[in-house]
Amino acid sequence: MTPILAAITCLLIVTLGYGSLCVASPFGDCRKCRGMGHALKTNRKGHLKRGKDCRRCHATGKRIRAGRWLYNRWARIYRAGTDTPRPEGSR
Secondary structure, three states, X not given: OOHHHXXXXXXXXXXXXHHHHHHHOOEEEOOOOOOOOEEEEEOOOOOEEEEEEOOOOOOOOEEEOHHHHHHHHHHHHHHHHHXXXXXXXXX
């Protein structure tokens, strides 16, 4: 197997794997709050307590994956372009 063919095969496997991950689980953990939905703070004694809600995920702890976001954008543009009514007389 040539190195180029191996690289193409590897990229295809990674792409299909990420695509299937986006279909099976479109939401992943928020990278800022690590899926908790809020920041952790410590008081003066060093005890952990809940901080402010995460502004990135709006306190849900989940964010949409980049691949799913791209698919949703593509589907929205496709639907907007194909659902327009046709003028009369054009077929």
